Amino acid sequence: MDIFLSRLFAGMTSGSIYVLIALALVVVFRSSTTINFAQGEFALFTAYVAWWLTERGLNIWVAIVPVVILGFIMGALAERFLIRPVRKRDETAILIVALGLFTGLNGLAGWIWGSDDKVFPTMFPSSEGTYFSVFGARLHYDALFVWLFTAATVIGLVLLFKKTSLGLEMRAVATNPESAALCGIKVGRILTLSWGLSAAIGSLAGVMLVPTIPPGQLNLASMFHVLIFASAAALLGGLDSIKGAVVGGLIMGVGLAMINGYVSFINGSFSLTFALILIVGVLTIKPTGLYGTRRLERV
Amino acid sequence: MSQSPLLEVRGLRAGYGQINVLQDIDLEVGAGEVVVVLGANGAGKSTLMSAISGLIPHTGEIHVDGKPVGNPRPDEMLKHGISLVPQGRGTLTALDVKDNLRVGGTNLGSKKQVEEEMDRWFTIFPRLAERRDQVAGTLSGGEQQMLAIARALMSKPRMLLCDEISLGLAPLIIQGLFETLGKVSAESGTALLLVEQNAELALDIASRVYLLEVGAVASSGTAASFRDNNNIRQAYLGY
Numbered sequence: 311m312d313i314f315l316s317r318l319f320a321g322m323t324s325g326s327i328y329v330l331i332a333l334a335l336v337v338v339f340r341s342s343t344t345i346n347f348a349q350g351e352f353a354l355f356t357a358y359v360a361w362w363l364t365e366r367g368l369n370i371w372v373a374i375v376p377v378v379i380l381g382f383i384m385g386a387l388a389e390r391f392l393i394r395p396v397r398k399r400d401e402t403a404i405l406i407v408a409l410g411l412f413t414g415l416n417g418l419a420g421w422i423w424g425s426d427d428k429v430f431p432t433m434f435p436s437s438e439g440t441y442f443s444v445f446g447a448r449l450h451y452d453a454l455f456v457w458l459f460t461a462a463t464v465i466g467l468v469l470l471f472k473k474t475s476l477g478l479e480m481r482a483v484a485t486n487p488e489s490a491a492l493c494g495i496k497v498g499r500i501l502t503l504s505w506g507l508s509a510a511i512g513s514l515a516g517v518m519l520v521p522t523i524p525p526g527q528l529n530l531a532s533m534f535h536v537l538i539f540a541s542a543a544a545l546l547g548g549l550d551s552i553k554g555a556v557v558g559g560l561i562m563g564v565g566l567a568m569i570n571g572y573v574s575f576i577n578g579s580f581s582l583t584f585a586l587i588l589i590v591g592v593l594t595i596k597p598t599g600l601y602g603t604r605r606l607e608r609v
Numbered sequence: 610m611s612q613s614p615l616l617e618v619r620g621l622r623a624g625y626g627q628i629n630v631l632q633d634i635d636l637e638v639g640a641g642e643v644v645v646v647l648g649a650n651g652a653g654k655s656t657l658m659s660a661i662s663g664l665i666p667h668t669g670e671i672h673v674d675g676k677p678v679g680n681p682r683p684d685e686m687l688k689h690g691i692s693l694v695p696q697g698r699g700t701l702t703a704l705d706v707k708d709n710l711r712v713g714g715t716n717l718g719s720k721k722q723v724e725e726e727m728d729r730w731f732t733i734f735p736r737l738a739e740r741r742d743q744v745a746g747t748l749s750g751g752e753q754q755m756l757a758i759a760r761a762l763m764s765k766p767r768m769l770l771c772d773e774i775s776l777g778l779a780p781l782i783i784q785g786l787f788e789t790l791g792k793v794s795a796e797s798g799t800a801l802l803l804v805e806q807n808a809e810l811a812l813d814i815a816s817r818v819y820l821l822e823v824g825a826v827a828s829s830g831t832a833a834s835f836r837d838n839n840n841i842r843q844a845y846l847g848y
């Protein structure tokens with residue numbers, strides 16, 4: 311029982327991070343019908359900035375504010391000046407720009423901060439004794455905080471989409487950009503905001519993520535696996551569904567924790583294979599995912 | 610009172626990519642006037658609507674109230690008071706009926722105004738009121754067309770462009786839609802520019818007609834003169 315719960319908790323924590331990155335992918339997909347493959351590297355770059363700020367003596371809780379704002383600005387600028395000029399052409403062009411951003415941001419982070427591992431500050435107390443005991447299993451405070459942050463982000467997004475006029479405009483653009491424009495919506499502005507919002511969510515995820523992946527250090531490859539798991543999660547849930555991102559992310563996180571824990575002949579490196587099998591499986595069997603309405607036309 | 614017509618189009622050319630569909634179109638619509646553009650499939654009617662509403666770029670001149678507007682985006686054209694009901698209705702399928710109408714009211718000043726305007730359209734189209742919480746993609750074709758018209762009118766435009774609103778609908782429903790449009794136009798002074806393949810009902814509410822052939826205006830005149838012209842009646846009215 312206690313081992314099962316430990317695995318469940320660990321799965322929910324990594325799952326929460328997949329939820330956040332999947333949400334970031336969903337926000338962009340809803341408005342642009344593209345998967346932003348550079349999402350992980352946006353988060354990587356801003357995580358480096360967070361590390362750099364804390365090295366300068368800033369508390370990580372203070373640093374997270376400029377970092378999330380920087381994420382928003384980077385996403386918005388990328389849409390306005392890199393994606394928009396090519397979006398009229400076709401989706402392949404957008405994909406190529408996103409891949410360019412992917413390698414460009416990774417290279418930039420390496421050039422500025424070097425390729426050695428950075429010891430990343432934890433946001434939450436994480437030492438001996440900072441846990442609740444639940445049926446003999448340890449529920450660490452830091453895991454709980456990650457869950458709460460993720461839940462708050464999900465609730466915030468749902469309220470934004472359902473209750474605000476900006477959210478209504480975003481949903482309209484997601485459904486039919488041409489009609490939205492005819493109704494007086496500035497579609498370009500909505501796309502810029504969507505990319506900014508998406509990158510801001512990614513930045514938040516990045517800062518919370520690094521301490522949760524062993525050994526809790528930041529390096530240039532930190533985001534590769536996470537992006538693949540989160541893409542699989544978003545695809546499983548349905549690329550245009552917030553609910554799908556939440557369900558998909560948690561299934562990925564808990565599912566991988568259970569498989570790695572209970573199926574003894576499988577070691578950790580199988581996780582990536584599992585994610586890729588899932589991606590291919592969803593694309594062949596149910597391209598709209600569990601809750602989505604639109605399918606991925608091209609990858 | 611202004612001397613210039615509400616909408617004036619001079620030497621308009623537009624098309625898709627390398628292909629020019631419209632050749633030097635001249636056209637005018639006065640404030641509150643109801644004008645119909647007739648033409649066969651492929652004459653360039655939809656292209657004309659897309660160009661005026663800002664969906665596709667054009668060369669030549671579009672004047673609103675006598676002032677050139679350049680090459681505006683659709684949201685900018687709406688600010689000039691010109692709204693389009695696009696061909697195929699452009700339903701925001703994933704949104705419910707109320708949200709579709711709210712989106713149509715994006716340009717209105719306050720939420721209160723949006724709700725008032727929405728109530729007005731629910732009175733004019735009781736069918737939409739019955740289905741106010743339904744997802745728009747599940748409405749019937751006729752209901753979606755009502756929704757498209759109501760949505761385009763939510764912004765209180767001075768002129769409504771309608772691109773083939775009769776397409777794919779039952780004759781009785783088409784008749785109802787045209788009657789409503791005629792009434793709305795007469796009551797609120799909204800000008801109408803209708804593009805139609807099925808001319809009969811459109812001619813009933815229109816005062817003037819432009820006939821489009823292969824991307825150019827072949828002739829124009831009053832609706833009455835078009836009804837009296839045997840050749841045109843046979844070609845476009847079918848009797």
